[in-house]
Amino acid sequence: MASSSSKSSLRRSHGDSSGASSGHSHPRSATQSRLSTAPSIDIDTLVNHLLVAKRSLSSMTLVLRANEIANDARQSHDDVSILAAQAGFLRTSILDQTAILVRTRRSLQSTYEWGKKDFRKLVKSMDLVDGQLDHTMEMLRGTGVESVFRPQGEERRSLLDFIDEGGVDGVREAMKQSIQELQAIQQSFDGDLLRFDNDIRNLKKVVADTPSIQDIPQGNNPSAGEILESLVDHSANMAQLLASLTHHFDMCVTAIRTTEGGVALARRRAAEATQSQGNDGVSISGVIAEQESNVSDLEPKTAKDRAEMLKVVVQDAREVDDVVQEIQERLTAMEQDYTVLQEQHDISKQAYTGMLQAYAILGDIGDRLADYLAAEGDFKTRWDMEKESVFAKLQEMQQLKDFYERYASAYDSLILEVERRRAVDDRVRSIWRKAQENVDKLLETDRVSREAFRQDVGEFLPTDLWAGMQGSAKKWTVVKEGEDEGGGEVQPLRRSVVEAAKERLARAGERRGVR
Template sequence: QSQDEHQSICKIHPKLAFLIADSHVQIKLCQSLEGNLKRHLADLETTVQVKEQQASDLFQEMATILELLKSREVNEIGSHDNKDGKHTLYDHIDQEAVDALESRVKQYLQQLQHISQTNSEKCTQTLHKINHITIPEAEDISITWEGVQAMGNLIADSQSAVDDISQDLQSVERHCDQLRDTIRDLEVQGGTLSIDDYNVLLHDTDEIPGIIMDLEETLSGVRQRADEINVRHLQYSAFFDESKRRFSAVSQISDISNEYVQTAASGQAQYVALVAALDTALEDMWGLVTWYRQFHSAYDGLIAEVHRRRQAQRDILATVDDMRARLDALHMEELQTRAAFVDKDGPYLPSDLCPFIQDPPSRFVIEEIADAGRFASVQSHETRYMKDTSH
């Protein structure tokens, strides 16, 4: 039906073809505009809420890991002493860097909230304006080429009937003129009317009622066609008035929506850049949280490693002590053996025969070159920790 109407409009006036071709599409777009605006606004608000929740979770994770680092005491007392005289893993954290990163995340969130709030207000205003515009409902009134042709035929038939009536009236008027002229001549001349003239006048006069009846019948047809033409005229006028109101409403909605779209588009680049910057900051902060957790767990490994090294040091020292004792015993045994030889055979040997025979045996010393103090305790609860891990 829409295609037939489109073809009819094209035949009536090609420039009006868009009335039928685009009207349904434009009206549907206007009707769906409210839902699209609400979804757009909901998407913005959802994005901001998701980012806020991500930041909140991240801040909580950061606070938790920092508390863990604060509670993990290191026994070694050094330059990191705090007011309580305790050295904790937290003393190795750059809190200013954490605060700066957290402030940057909060700043990005505030800017996103501002953009979302601004869009929400403008969207609400736009929807309010659109809701005050009513698009007339399409009625069962349309223009068809056949209807226009029928209307043209009615006008042509009416014009033909009017022409016939005009001719009949002219004929009656001529007959009346002839009758008046004849009567006037008779009155002037004082003569009598012949039978033939009388019959002619009588015949013409008798035809007048028939002519009048024909005129009345023709006039009735003209009136009927005029009524039908008037009805069609009213229908077509209503169609064009309705179309004009619809497209006027569509035009107003289009102008309002375009204004909102242009405003939203101007802030879209900033919005996208802020989301990207926020994601980067959140990723950096999650990286810190991960690093701090690894730092906390790595300290447990450090304690185990220090304990292992101490045990290894003790094993090495035990071996060294044993080697020293064995070397001392061998040295003493060698001294005694050499002394016995010198006492027994030395007096009989010339001194220049073997000068070194009187030399004492070589003495070997095992020295420690590493700093044993570097294996000092690094955790006040190391003993308890090792007991826990040994289970």
């Protein structure tokens, strides 16, 4: 930056020169005649100062750029404030809605976890009942039918051979289908939850990837308001510096114009400079003509005024380059600060755009939220319906198990019944055997008595008196009536078989008593 002395000097020359030439009534020819003998500096030096001052006015483009930056900065600052407020409001609202969505998702997850837990309980109950039924079936398979109950020569068979296992296989297959249906219900609900998770994840990702005002780098960087204030200050100072350069140029023109031969030399040197360096947009001839037609406030009235003016011109001429450099440095600083402000503006715009995108995603999720909630209701309804079907099948399996257990118990009862009947037959045969022995004894006594009767009186009684007199004693025989439907006598059962049947019946009775 240029020193403070250079700025104050140029500004002082601006003020002092205006005060040094306050008169406007004297014509230019009279002034030139009075000042022609006044002390002066070398005309070439004055012309050089004029050309340098003329070139310094090209800083006007820098000042215009500074003014443009300041105006754009004001607009950017306003945009940042508006975008930041809108983005902040949207972010807060979206985060609140996201929290509600997360709580809703947790509620749905609770329902899903309940379903998983209930499924494990149902499968455990299925395994338990199926295991009991399988145990009963194995017991029937391991219980052989005694050969005394079957035709001779038949291959040994078990109790399981006399039942239709199709019922068991059917209920087991139905149970497998119920398990598959429950799993399908879970998978359907899990798919809805997965889509809900993806929606929430995408929403969170957009929010997380979207910069916020807090993401604007701070550190040693000033705030947007401070940057704007600095830019406006730079622009104002640059305008003042340009005004000082313009005033210095006007003073140089006045000095040339009030110096004999100065105008011609200045025009010639300016033309040469234009040919070699190009036109910088400032016409010395035009300024000279304007001053000649309108008496300037800078016009010196006395030799003392002109000497003072030349002194200021020479002093300010030494500071022109510093002032130009300061304008350039200030513009460079403004460009840097404006870049920072633009970055903040870009971040704010990205934040707002990102929040709009997140808000649109939130709207889409809201449209699908009813479907997710309906999926929970559908899950519960289908689950309860299939659960009732599972309970019915469990009851059917339990009934089959109970039936087969009673079937096994009935077989044991059959063994005892057959043993009881055999015992009855044995007792009947024993009784009839003893009765036959007594009858045989009576008949033998009757035979002896009949023979004695015939010997005692037989010769005295005519044979045709009673036809039965010569007859023998009657014979008595006990004959079993009919045959068993089983086809003959039942062979006696082994005692171990009968005792085992008694024990099994006792255990079965105890189990039924516990129930």
